[in-house]
Amino acid sequence: MKTKSYHHGNLKQALVEAGLTILERDGLAALTLRAVAREAGVSQTAPYSHFTDKRALLATIAQEGFQRLIDYMSCAAKDLPHENARLVAMAKGYVRFATDQPALFRLMFGPEFNDPSEFVELSTTSANSYKMILDSVRRNIEIKDGDQNQTGLFTLAAWSTVHGLACLLVDERTKPEVFHLRDIDSLVDKVVRFLKLE
Amino acid sequence: MKTKSYHHGNLKQALVEAGLTILERDGLAALTLRAVAREAGVSQTAPYSHFTDKRALLATIAQEGFQRLIDYMSCAAKDLPHENARLVAMAKGYVRFATDQPALFRLMFGPEFNDPSEFVELSTTSANSYKMILDSVRRNIEIKDGDQNQTGLFTLAAWSTVHGLACLLVDERTKPEVFHLRDIDSLVDKVVRFLKLE
DNA sequence: GATAAAACTTGACAGCGTCAAGATACATTC
DNA sequence: GAATGTATCTTGACGCTGTCAAGTTTTATC
Numbered sequence: 001m002k003t004k005s006y007h008h009g010n011l012k013q014a015l016v017e018a019g020l021t022i023l024e025r026d027g028l029a030a031l032t033l034r035a036v037a038r039e040a041g042v043s044q045t046a047p048y049s050h051f052t053d054k055r056a057l058l059a060t061i062a063q064e065g066f067q068r069l070i071d072y073m074s075c076a077a078k079d080l081p082h083e084n085a086r087l088v089a090m091a092k093g094y095v096r097f098a099t100d101q102p103a104l105f106r107l108m109f110g111p112e113f114n115d116p117s118e119f120v121e122l123s124t125t126s127a128n129s130y131k132m133i134l135d136s137v138r139r140n141i142e143i144k145d146g147d148q149n150q151t152g153l154f155t156l157a158a159w160s161t162v163h164g165l166a167c168l169l170v171d172e173r174t175k176p177e178v179f180h181l182r183d184i185d186s187l188v189d190k191v192v193r194f195l196k197l198e
Numbered sequence: 199m200k201t202k203s204y205h206h207g208n209l210k211q212a213l214v215e216a217g218l219t220i221l222e223r224d225g226l227a228a229l230t231l232r233a234v235a236r237e238a239g240v241s242q243t244a245p246y247s248h249f250t251d252k253r254a255l256l257a258t259i260a261q262e263g264f265q266r267l268i269d270y271m272s273c274a275a276k277d278l279p280h281e282n283a284r285l286v287a288m289a290k291g292y293v294r295f296a297t298d299q300p301a302l303f304r305l306m307f308g309p310e311f312n313d314p315s316e317f318v319e320l321s322t323t324s325a326n327s328y329k330m331i332l333d334s335v336r337r338n339i340e341i342k343d344g345d346q347n348q349t350g351l352f353t354l355a356a357w358s359t360v361h362g363l364a365c366l367l368v369d370e371r372t373k374p375e376v377f378h379l380r381d382i383d384s385l386v387d388k389v390v391r392f393l394k395l396e
Numbered sequence: 397g398a399t400a401a402a403a404c405t406t407g408a409c410a411g412c413g414t415c416a417a418g419a420t421a422c423a424t425t426c
Numbered sequence: 427g428a429a430t431g432t433a434t435c436t437t438g439a440c441g442c443t444g445t446c447a448a449g450t451t452t453t454a455t456c
Contacts (some may be wrong), residue, residue: 043405114370157392164362172312194355196394205421225444
């Protein structure tokens, strides 16, 4: 049993979790360094003992986001035998993650972290999520044909479609009801059907 | 010939243009009310004579962005007789606009303005840009079939793909060189080919 | 048990959006 | 053409932000 002490013990992890709480509860705009510190019950400058600056903390939170995205996708594809069904399920997982945690999704794909060399761990996890999609597409296509560049292009097309749909839903530019559909999964299902290899 | 005076004359328009300048030169993060005022050569609170708050100014700038997006698309589709070629051209215009003015594109689709009832003129212009795509898709499909809901879904799929690709390029998650392509247009061309009606 | 290092606090700074109060220019009316 | 009213713009201030400098407290090391 640990009592309240001057030293927190595991503040770094606590700050990341506080950030995630704020993102979910109050949105991206409310994710200030000071708010995270308050949420964790420490002074405004305490985070500087564990992160060089605000961006470093946000990068760590974004990395946790990509890990969750991976979890959503693998969870959705789990136990599905057909490779094509797995790809569609991953698409649903991707979009469901985005709509479940819109603020986190926006942080992850925001303009802050597009330099892979700046936050290496973040870009590694981000690359892993992309590789999941690429691998599934590869297994889908290999059966038919095996052009390397074509595989990459189809992956980009699929990613674009799913990511674009996720963005439009997150920013409330569209919603399932417009198309007489009850949930996100049904919408993803319909939209993804328009994607075909020649 | 007008000399420098206490009254600016056309500050409202000047503020919008100053904002666009800052967006293009310094990016979205630098688009502060005070920076816009400085750029226009007025005091920090002068904008409040013409806009209720910062968001109202940004909404007007975003509206100008949607108008430019429309211009990019119609300019790209101009003089093309085949309806299918026009749709592809519009896709190229859409993505080229996004990569030409990434900060403006991010502002337009940011989380700030997803309530259509709050900034009516903005949502009207935004809806016009969407309607351009919808109309072109409609003319593309009508030739084949005429299911209303199907048309809407295909429009969403096309929009998602193009918008997603634009986002990924803007946030530098991918680039044409990865696929041995020299420019954005070629990449859009390749990606869009994976979109098909049944 | 002394000393060094790590973790955390307090206090401060400039820049931000916004408000209140005042100054200036323009428009209208007589 | 002078007076008045209104729109436009400025100055000064508030609390918020990220971040720095300096100091305090805890833990680790010898």
